[in-house]
Amino acid sequence: QQQVKQSPQSLIVQKGGISIINCAYENTAFDYFPWYQQFPGKGPALLIAIRPDVSEKKEGRFTISFNKSAKQFSLHIMDSQPGDSATYFCAARLNSGYSTLTFGKGTMLLVSP
Amino acid sequence: DVKVTQSSRYLVKRTGEKVFLECVQDMDHENMFWYRQDPGLGLRLIYFSYDVKMKEKGDIPEGYSVSREKKERFSLILESASTNQTSMYLCASSVPTGEAFFGQGTRLTVV
Numbered sequence: 001q002q003q004v005k006q007s008p009q010s011l012i013v014q015k016g017g018i019s020i021i022n023c024a025y026e027n028t029a030f031d032y033f034p035w036y037q038q039f040p041g042k043g044p045a046l047l048i049a050i051r052p053d054v055s056e057k058k059e060g061r062f063t064i065s066f067n068k069s070a071k072q073f074s075l076h077i078m079d080s081q082p083g084d085s086a087t088y089f090c091a092a093r094l095n096s097g098y099s100t101l102t103f104g105k106g107t108m109l110l111v112s113p
Numbered sequence: 114d115v116k117v118t119q120s121s122r123y124l125v126k127r128t129g130e131k132v133f134l135e136c137v138q139d140m141d142h143e144n145m146f147w148y149r150q151d152p153g154l155g156l157r158l159i160y161f162s163y164d165v166k167m168k169e170k171g172d173i174p175e176g177y178s179v180s181r182e183k184k185e186r187f188s189l190i191l192e193s194a195s196t197n198q199t200s201m202y203l204c205a206s207s208v209p210t211g212e213a214f215f216g217q218g219t220r221l222t223v224v
Contacts, residue, residue, distance in 0.1 A: 009153070032211040043117075043203055043215035044156070089155060093211045098163045099144050100171070101213055105155035 004092050006104025013111050019077035021107045023090035026071065030102075031095035035064065035075050038087045038106075047088070048075070080111045116140070119204050119216040126223050132191040134219050136204030145187040146171075146213065147179065150201040159202075162187055194223045
């Protein structure tokens with residue numbers, strides 16, 4: 001299976017709060033897990049990514065937590081800002097083949113002022 | 114910075130027309146992809162290419178074809194556009210380690 005399940009579909013967070021988006025996968029052959037951020041009218045942009053040999057990666061206010069045994073990974077946005085309002089996609093790549101990414105269905109995040 | 118450029122931001126075409134969506138990348142990436150994005154469905158892979166003149170079907174290739182005559186250019190072709198192909202189309206290129214870079218998207222409306 002190549003499915004990546006993402007939740008929630010939408011999320012409203014107060015400014016300064018923590019936004020958490022979750023993804024789960026079935027295929028243990030995935031070896032690369034990126035998160036993409038997309039603003040309206042723009043293409044997705046790579047935000048942060050992790051490989052399964054680490055459990056956490058942090059870049060500024062953005063952190064990926066990775067649980068290999070549970071086959072789950074999540075994006076945490078600390079001190080969420082209105083400028084973080086966007087659609088977020090998780091994805092996963094198979095460790096063989098041509099680097100194709102399988103995407104979750106996306107989460108629309110709204111950070112209220 | 115990697116740049117992936119799609120030739121049109123917005124297109125309106127009539128049912129039955131042949132439609133060409135063009136994409137150019139400037140980073141000498143071997144892998145290029147076409148996705149379509151629909152609300153609630155995320156990004157779905159239509160076709161990808163791992164080398165010049167090479168192509169592979171993605172998850173939803175029906176009604177589409179592709180062309181890659183030069184390494185930097187990857188074209189998506191709708192042979193006979195239909196209203197259910199109204200969507201946002203995204204082109205991407207990637208490095209072997211997996212990082213993919215997207216264009217700004219083409220919003221296609223078929224009437």
